[in-house]
Amino acid sequence: MAQNLDQSARTPRRRSSDAPQKLPTAPEVGVGKRLQEVLDGYFPDARAELREVLDDPELRPAYGLSMEDARARTTASLEKVLATGMPHGAFRVDQGGTGATGATLTGIEMLGHNDLSVMVKSGVQWGLFGGAVSNLGTKRHEQLVRDLIELRALGCFAMTERGHGSDVQSLETTAHYDPDTQEFVLNSPTASSEKWFLGNAARDGRWAAVFCQLYTPDQEESHGVHCIVARIRNDDGSPVDGVRIGDHGVKGGLAGVDNGTLMFDHYRIPRENLLNRFADVSPEGAYTSDIESPNARFFTMLGALVRGRVTVGAAAGAATRTCLAIGTKYAHLRRQFAAEEGQPEKQLIGYRQHRLRLIPRIARSYGLQFATNLLIKRIHDLEAGNLDRANLTPEQSLDLREVEAHAAALKAANTAHATDTIQEMREATGGAGYMAENLLTVFKADSDVFTTFEGDNVVMLQLAAKELLGGFAREMRSLSNLEMVRFGLDSFGGVLRRRTGADAVIHNLLDTFTDAEESTLFDPASQMRLLIEREDRLLKSLARRLRPARKMPVAEAAEVVDRAQDHMIASAWAHIDRIILEAFFEAESAVEDERTQEVLEQVRDVYFLSVICDNAGWFLEQSLLTGTRTKAARASLNDLVDSLGPWSEVLVDAFGVPEVMLDLKLMERYDSMTPKA
Amino acid sequence: MAQNLDQSARTPRRRSSDAPQKLPTAPEVGVGKRLQEVLDGYFPDARAELREVLDDPELRPAYGLSMEDARARTTASLEKVLATGMPHGAFRVDQGGTGATGATLTGIEMLGHNDLSVMVKSGVQWGLFGGAVSNLGTKRHEQLVRDLIELRALGCFAMTERGHGSDVQSLETTAHYDPDTQEFVLNSPTASSEKWFLGNAARDGRWAAVFCQLYTPDQEESHGVHCIVARIRNDDGSPVDGVRIGDHGVKGGLAGVDNGTLMFDHYRIPRENLLNRFADVSPEGAYTSDIESPNARFFTMLGALVRGRVTVGAAAGAATRTCLAIGTKYAHLRRQFAAEEGQPEKQLIGYRQHRLRLIPRIARSYGLQFATNLLIKRIHDLEAGNLDRANLTPEQSLDLREVEAHAAALKAANTAHATDTIQEMREATGGAGYMAENLLTVFKADSDVFTTFEGDNVVMLQLAAKELLGGFAREMRSLSNLEMVRFGLDSFGGVLRRRTGADAVIHNLLDTFTDAEESTLFDPASQMRLLIEREDRLLKSLARRLRPARKMPVAEAAEVVDRAQDHMIASAWAHIDRIILEAFFEAESAVEDERTQEVLEQVRDVYFLSVICDNAGWFLEQSLLTGTRTKAARASLNDLVDSLGPWSEVLVDAFGVPEVMLDLKLMERYDSMTPKA
The missing domain is CATH 2.40.110.10 (Butyryl-CoA Dehydrogenase, subunit A, domain 2)
Structure with missing residues (x-):
C-alpha cells in the first residue's frame, strides 16, 4: 500500500516566542494541492479512486423521498460501491477479499463525504455483519462471506x-x-x-x-x-x-x-x-x-469488530469536511452589509466573528484527520501481521488495547466535532443553510446519531479514560466500575502515554526542549509539553480520587467512581487533544514546501490556541498559565484567523470533497444575473 | 389580566457563604405545582387555556408525511388555534380583536410546546402579516385585518x-x-x-x-x-x-x-x-x-413588529421545555449497567454525568422563562398604554428601546439554548431519541432555524450590545457601524443598566450589600454583583476599544469595529446572564412556601454556578475570582445536581407540558411487560 509520508521523523522547527507572521493576502492554490497530499494520508490511491466514483449526482444524499424510495435508492447505491472493489479489502484473500484493510477503511471514510445513508448501510453490510461473520466465523462460514461481499446475502x-x-x-x-x-x-x-x-x-x-x-x-x-x-x-x-x-x-x-x-x-x-x-x-x-x-x-x-468504530468516526470526519467546505465557500461568496452607503457589501469571511466560527473548526478537522489517518494505518499494519486473536503476544495485546482506546477516543472526538461543526455551518449559512437542497440539514440529520451508535460518546470517553488509567490487562474493561478501581489502580503509573504512531517525531521534538526554557504559545515543543502536562495532571488526580474506593464496600465505592465521572471525561478529552497535536507534528514532518509548512503551522497554532482558550479556566486554576498568557492566546487566535481568512477556501479545497457535493443552489453567483432571468 | 406575582418586591433572603443543604431524596409533588405557578408568570389563564387545547393528539407534531400532507395538516391546525380566540388578542378592539397582548404572546409561546410548524404558521399569519397590516395600516385596512384574523385572508x-x-x-x-x-x-x-x-x-x-x-x-x-x-x-x-x-x-x-x-x-x-x-x-x-x-x-x-421576535424566543423556550421533560423523564425510567451482577441496573439519572447534562439546562430554562415572562408583561403594559408610535414621549421612547434590546437579547438566548438543549436531549436519550416517534428529532429539525429567522442570533447579540453601549437615540441603530462608533460613544456611561421589570427587587437586594462584605458564591447579593461587575467591565473595555475609531478614516474605523466583534458578543452574553439572574430573584420574591423557596434557590444556584464555570477563564483573568473559588464553584455545582437529581422530574413537571406530548414510545415501561406480548 502506498505511503506518502516519510516515517523517518523530521522534527518540526522550534520557534521563538514570536507570534507567527501574517500570511500574504493572496492565497496560493498550489499550497492547497500540497495540503491535500498531506491530508490524504497513507492510502491516497483509495481516496483518489473513491473521489472519482463519488463525483456522481446519484450518490448525493437525497431528501424529501418517501421512506420506501429512500431505502430503495440506498440499496441501489450499494451496488455502485461494490463495483469499486473497495469492500473486498475488508476480507481476507482466502475469503474472496483482498486484505487491503487500510484502503477499505479509508474508502468507507470517503463515503462520508456524500451520503451517510450509503456509508451506514455499507458499514452494516460489510463492516458489522460482514465483519462478524468473517472475523468470528471459520472455514464453514466462507460461502456466506463470499455471498455477503457480493451483496447476494444482505x-x-x-x-x-x-x-x-x-x-x-x-x-x-x-x-x-x-x-x-x-x-x-x-x-x-x-x-x-x-x-x-x-x-x-x-x-x-x-x-x-x-x-x-x-x-x-x-x-x-x-x-x-x-x-x-x-x-x-x-x-x-x-x-x-x-x-x-x-x-x-x-x-x-x-x-x-x-x-x-x-x-x-x-x-x-x-x-x-x-x-x-x-x-x-x-x-x-x-x-x-x-x-x-x-x-x-x-x-x-468485540475487539475483532473495532473497525466499525473507526469508520464511524472517520466518516463523521469526512461529512464534517464537506459541510465546512460548503460553509466556507459560501462565506467567500455571500455579502451582507456595507461599511457605508455606495460601498460594496462585505463578504461574510471579512467579518472577524465569522472567521472565528469557521477557522478553528477547520483546524480541528485537520488535526482529527491526521490522527484518524494514523489510527487507520496502525490497524492496517496490525492486520497485515496476520493476527491470531486467540493467541496474542504481549506486544500484540498491548498494541490492540491501544488501538481500541484510540478508536474509542477518536470515535467520540470525530462525531462530537461533526455535531458541533455541522450545526455551526447550518447557522453560518443562515436561511440558505436551512433549505434541504443545500444539504447541510441533511448532513445534520444523518450525522446526528453518530455520537450514539457504535458506542455512545459518554461511554467511549470513559472507556478511553479507563484504558489510560494504567496498563490494564485486556480483561479490565470487562470488570464493573468497582472492580476496575480495586484492581486497576495498582498498575497505574506505567504506560501512561500511549503510542499514537507519531512517536519518533514527538520523541525528537521533546528531546530538543530543555527544562530551563520558558514555554511559549507558539513553539512546538512548548505546545506539546503543555498538553502532555494537562493530560498527566488530570489522570494523576483522577487516580488519586479513585484510589480510596479500593477499600470501600461496593455501593460506596461505586459512588466514588460516579462522582469522578466528569473528571474521567475531562481526562479523556485532554488525551484526545494531545494525540491530535501529535498527529499535527507527524503530518508537518512530511511537508517540504516552505509556504505549505507556514500555512500548516498556522493551522496547528489555531488548533492549539483553541484548546488553550477553551480550557483557559483549567490552565489558570492550575497556574500553568497566567491571565496575561491566556489573554495573549485569545488575541493570537484572533490574529491567526485574520491571517488565514483569505486562505480559508484553500484550506477546505484541500479536503478534496467530491465536486458534485459543492454544486449547490447556495453557491450560485446571482449578483451578476440579469434581472428576472 | 390576571397577575399572580406580587410586584411589591420581597427581597430574596441573604445567605452566608455556606453551600446549600442537600434536599430530601423524596421529592414533594406539591412543590412542582407551586413552581408551575411561578413559571406560568403573569398570564396564567392563557397558559391554562392553551394547555388544555394542546392536549390533543392532532396537535402533536407529525413526521414522515409528504410535503403536501404536512402543509395541509398545519393549515387545518390553524383553525383549531383560531377557535381558542387566542389570536384576537394581537389586535385592537376596533379591528375586531381583544387587545389582550400579553395573553396572546403567551398563547403563541405555548404553541411551541407542541408543533413548531403550527407555531410558525400562526406567527406568520397573525404576528407578522397580521402585525404589519394592523400596526402599519390604518382605518382603510380594517376589513383586511378582520379577514386575516378569521383566516379568510391568509x-x-x-x-x-x-x-x-x-x-x-x-x-x-x-x-x-x-x-x-x-x-x-x-x-x-x-x-x-x-x-x-x-x-x-x-x-x-x-x-x-x-x-x-x-x-x-x-x-x-x-x-x-x-x-x-x-x-x-x-x-x-x-x-x-x-x-x-x-x-x-x-x-x-x-x-x-x-x-x-x-x-x-x-x-x-x-x-x-x-x-x-x-x-x-x-x-x-x-x-x-x-x-x-x-x-x-x-x-x-420595524419597532411595531417586535412581538414577532419575542414569540420566536418564547416558543423556542417552550419547545426546549418539552424536550427537557422528555429527556428527564426518560432518565428516571431508563436503566443501564449494574454496579455488580445481581444488582438492579442503575437509572440514568443516578449517574452524575447524566445529571450534569440535564439539570443546568433545566435551570437555565427556568431563568429564561422568568426573563421572558417579564418581557412579555412589559410589552403588554406598554401596549395597554395606547402607544402612539409616531409621537412618543421620551420616557416611552426609552422604554421601547429597552424592550427591543431585551427582545433581541432574549431571542438569541432562548433560541441558542433551544439548539443546545434539544441536541443534548437527543443524545441523552440515545438511540431512542433518534426515532421520530419520540419527537426529539422533530423538535431538533423544526427549532433549528429559530437561531436564524426573525433576526440572526449573531446580529441580535450585536444589536443588544450596541443598545447597551449607551443611551443612544433610537436612530442610532440605523447608522452604520462606523457612524455608531463616531456618534454613540460620547453618550456612553449613562444608562448602562436597563430596567428588566425586576428593578425593585434588585434594588432592595443590592442595598443590603455592603462593600466591606466578602462576596460568596451562594449569597444572592454577591451573585448579583458578580454578574453586574462582569457586564460592566466588558462594556467599559469595549467602549475603550471602540473609542479611537471616532478619529479614524472610514475603512480603518470599520476594521476596529470588526476586530471588536467577539468582545461585543461577549458583552451581550454577559448582559443576558445578568438579566436572567434578576428574573430569578423577581420570581423567587413571589414564593411563600419554604420548601419551594429552597428548591428554587438551588435551581438559581445551579444557573449561577453554571455561568461561573462556563466563564471561569474570564473571572480568573480579571482576578474577580481565585482558582480556589472557581474550583469550589465546580464542586458545588456537582453537589447541587446531586441534591436536585431526585427532584428533577418535579422540576420538569412544573413546566406544565401538555400531557399528550409525553405519551411516547420511549416512556413505555417495558420491564414488566409479559414476554412477547
Whole structure:
C-alpha cells in the first residue's frame, strides 16, 4: 500500500516566542494541492479512486423521498460501491477479499463525504455483519462471506437490544443447544430482549448475526455472549417462521437505512451457524474455547469488530469536511452589509466573528484527520501481521488495547466535532443553510446519531479514560466500575502515554526542549509539553480520587467512581487533544514546501490556541498559565484567523470533497444575473 | 389580566457563604405545582387555556408525511388555534380583536410546546402579516385585518430578499407611484431582489405585506423601505398576473410551513394598499410622513413588529421545555449497567454525568422563562398604554428601546439554548431519541432555524450590545457601524443598566450589600454583583476599544469595529446572564412556601454556578475570582445536581407540558411487560 509520508521523523522547527507572521493576502492554490497530499494520508490511491466514483449526482444524499424510495435508492447505491472493489479489502484473500484493510477503511471514510445513508448501510453490510461473520466465523462460514461481499446475502448485526445498548454483556436473547436435533434454539424471553435499531432489518436483510447468551446442556449458566448467524427472511422477502420483524419507521435522519427490530420465538438454527472462531459446541453439546475467561472471550470477539468504530468516526470526519467546505465557500461568496452607503457589501469571511466560527473548526478537522489517518494505518499494519486473536503476544495485546482506546477516543472526538461543526455551518449559512437542497440539514440529520451508535460518546470517553488509567490487562474493561478501581489502580503509573504512531517525531521534538526554557504559545515543543502536562495532571488526580474506593464496600465505592465521572471525561478529552497535536507534528514532518509548512503551522497554532482558550479556566486554576498568557492566546487566535481568512477556501479545497457535493443552489453567483432571468 | 406575582418586591433572603443543604431524596409533588405557578408568570389563564387545547393528539407534531400532507395538516391546525380566540388578542378592539397582548404572546409561546410548524404558521399569519397590516395600516385596512384574523385572508410577510436577510434597509424591491392610474408599480429589478423564505407563500397565501423601496414622482431617491399589501393569488389559488411564486420545497424542518418566493413584474396595486400609518402618498403623488428622518421612520415601522421576535424566543423556550421533560423523564425510567451482577441496573439519572447534562439546562430554562415572562408583561403594559408610535414621549421612547434590546437579547438566548438543549436531549436519550416517534428529532429539525429567522442570533447579540453601549437615540441603530462608533460613544456611561421589570427587587437586594462584605458564591447579593461587575467591565473595555475609531478614516474605523466583534458578543452574553439572574430573584420574591423557596434557590444556584464555570477563564483573568473559588464553584455545582437529581422530574413537571406530548414510545415501561406480548 502506498505511503506518502516519510516515517523517518523530521522534527518540526522550534520557534521563538514570536507570534507567527501574517500570511500574504493572496492565497496560493498550489499550497492547497500540497495540503491535500498531506491530508490524504497513507492510502491516497483509495481516496483518489473513491473521489472519482463519488463525483456522481446519484450518490448525493437525497431528501424529501418517501421512506420506501429512500431505502430503495440506498440499496441501489450499494451496488455502485461494490463495483469499486473497495469492500473486498475488508476480507481476507482466502475469503474472496483482498486484505487491503487500510484502503477499505479509508474508502468507507470517503463515503462520508456524500451520503451517510450509503456509508451506514455499507458499514452494516460489510463492516458489522460482514465483519462478524468473517472475523468470528471459520472455514464453514466462507460461502456466506463470499455471498455477503457480493451483496447476494444482505444481513444485520443483531447486537443491541431494547433494554441494553451500551451494556452488551447484559444481553438477554438466549440460544440453547439441543443435542437431539443438533440445533440452537434462539429465543427472545422478554420485551426488553427485542433486538433493536438494526440496520438492514426492516426491508433488506435476509440474514442476521445474532448476539445471544449461549447455553449448553452441560452447564446451567450462560457461557456468555456469542454470535450465531440466522436466516431471518426467505428469498421472497417474507420473514421465516419463528422470527418477528419490526420496522422503526421514520428516524431523525438516515432515511435510506432500514432500521428494524427482531424477536425470536424458539427459532431453531443448525449448530454450524455458531460463529466458532473463539468458541464452539460439539454435536453432542460440549462447549469448548481456547480462551478460558468468559470476559476475555467476549472482549476478544468485540475487539475483532473495532473497525466499525473507526469508520464511524472517520466518516463523521469526512461529512464534517464537506459541510465546512460548503460553509466556507459560501462565506467567500455571500455579502451582507456595507461599511457605508455606495460601498460594496462585505463578504461574510471579512467579518472577524465569522472567521472565528469557521477557522478553528477547520483546524480541528485537520488535526482529527491526521490522527484518524494514523489510527487507520496502525490497524492496517496490525492486520497485515496476520493476527491470531486467540493467541496474542504481549506486544500484540498491548498494541490492540491501544488501538481500541484510540478508536474509542477518536470515535467520540470525530462525531462530537461533526455535531458541533455541522450545526455551526447550518447557522453560518443562515436561511440558505436551512433549505434541504443545500444539504447541510441533511448532513445534520444523518450525522446526528453518530455520537450514539457504535458506542455512545459518554461511554467511549470513559472507556478511553479507563484504558489510560494504567496498563490494564485486556480483561479490565470487562470488570464493573468497582472492580476496575480495586484492581486497576495498582498498575497505574506505567504506560501512561500511549503510542499514537507519531512517536519518533514527538520523541525528537521533546528531546530538543530543555527544562530551563520558558514555554511559549507558539513553539512546538512548548505546545506539546503543555498538553502532555494537562493530560498527566488530570489522570494523576483522577487516580488519586479513585484510589480510596479500593477499600470501600461496593455501593460506596461505586459512588466514588460516579462522582469522578466528569473528571474521567475531562481526562479523556485532554488525551484526545494531545494525540491530535501529535498527529499535527507527524503530518508537518512530511511537508517540504516552505509556504505549505507556514500555512500548516498556522493551522496547528489555531488548533492549539483553541484548546488553550477553551480550557483557559483549567490552565489558570492550575497556574500553568497566567491571565496575561491566556489573554495573549485569545488575541493570537484572533490574529491567526485574520491571517488565514483569505486562505480559508484553500484550506477546505484541500479536503478534496467530491465536486458534485459543492454544486449547490447556495453557491450560485446571482449578483451578476440579469434581472428576472 | 390576571397577575399572580406580587410586584411589591420581597427581597430574596441573604445567605452566608455556606453551600446549600442537600434536599430530601423524596421529592414533594406539591412543590412542582407551586413552581408551575411561578413559571406560568403573569398570564396564567392563557397558559391554562392553551394547555388544555394542546392536549390533543392532532396537535402533536407529525413526521414522515409528504410535503403536501404536512402543509395541509398545519393549515387545518390553524383553525383549531383560531377557535381558542387566542389570536384576537394581537389586535385592537376596533379591528375586531381583544387587545389582550400579553395573553396572546403567551398563547403563541405555548404553541411551541407542541408543533413548531403550527407555531410558525400562526406567527406568520397573525404576528407578522397580521402585525404589519394592523400596526402599519390604518382605518382603510380594517376589513383586511378582520379577514386575516378569521383566516379568510391568509398572507405572507414579504420582507427578506435573496440578497438581503439581516440588512433590511438594503432591500431592492421597488414600488413606483403612478399618479395617472393612482397605482403603485411593484417590481423585482434583480435576481437578488426576489422575496425569499416567505412562510405562507408556496401554498396558502392570498396576500402579501411587501416591504419595498418607495418612489414618488417628486423625488428621484427612494423614501426608504415601506410596506404595501398586495394580492398574490386569486381566490382559486392561481397566482395573479404580475406575480411569480416559487416553492422552497423541502427544508431542514418545519415541513408544515409552505415557504416560498415572490417576484413582481411591474405589478400594479391600488394606492390605498400602502400601509399608511407612518407615511402616505396622496392621489397626486405627494409623499408625507409625520416622522421626518427616513431612518427613524424605518425603525418605527420595524419597532411595531417586535412581538414577532419575542414569540420566536418564547416558543423556542417552550419547545426546549418539552424536550427537557422528555429527556428527564426518560432518565428516571431508563436503566443501564449494574454496579455488580445481581444488582438492579442503575437509572440514568443516578449517574452524575447524566445529571450534569440535564439539570443546568433545566435551570437555565427556568431563568429564561422568568426573563421572558417579564418581557412579555412589559410589552403588554406598554401596549395597554395606547402607544402612539409616531409621537412618543421620551420616557416611552426609552422604554421601547429597552424592550427591543431585551427582545433581541432574549431571542438569541432562548433560541441558542433551544439548539443546545434539544441536541443534548437527543443524545441523552440515545438511540431512542433518534426515532421520530419520540419527537426529539422533530423538535431538533423544526427549532433549528429559530437561531436564524426573525433576526440572526449573531446580529441580535450585536444589536443588544450596541443598545447597551449607551443611551443612544433610537436612530442610532440605523447608522452604520462606523457612524455608531463616531456618534454613540460620547453618550456612553449613562444608562448602562436597563430596567428588566425586576428593578425593585434588585434594588432592595443590592442595598443590603455592603462593600466591606466578602462576596460568596451562594449569597444572592454577591451573585448579583458578580454578574453586574462582569457586564460592566466588558462594556467599559469595549467602549475603550471602540473609542479611537471616532478619529479614524472610514475603512480603518470599520476594521476596529470588526476586530471588536467577539468582545461585543461577549458583552451581550454577559448582559443576558445578568438579566436572567434578576428574573430569578423577581420570581423567587413571589414564593411563600419554604420548601419551594429552597428548591428554587438551588435551581438559581445551579444557573449561577453554571455561568461561573462556563466563564471561569474570564473571572480568573480579571482576578474577580481565585482558582480556589472557581474550583469550589465546580464542586458545588456537582453537589447541587446531586441534591436536585431526585427532584428533577418535579422540576420538569412544573413546566406544565401538555400531557399528550409525553405519551411516547420511549416512556413505555417495558420491564414488566409479559414476554412477547
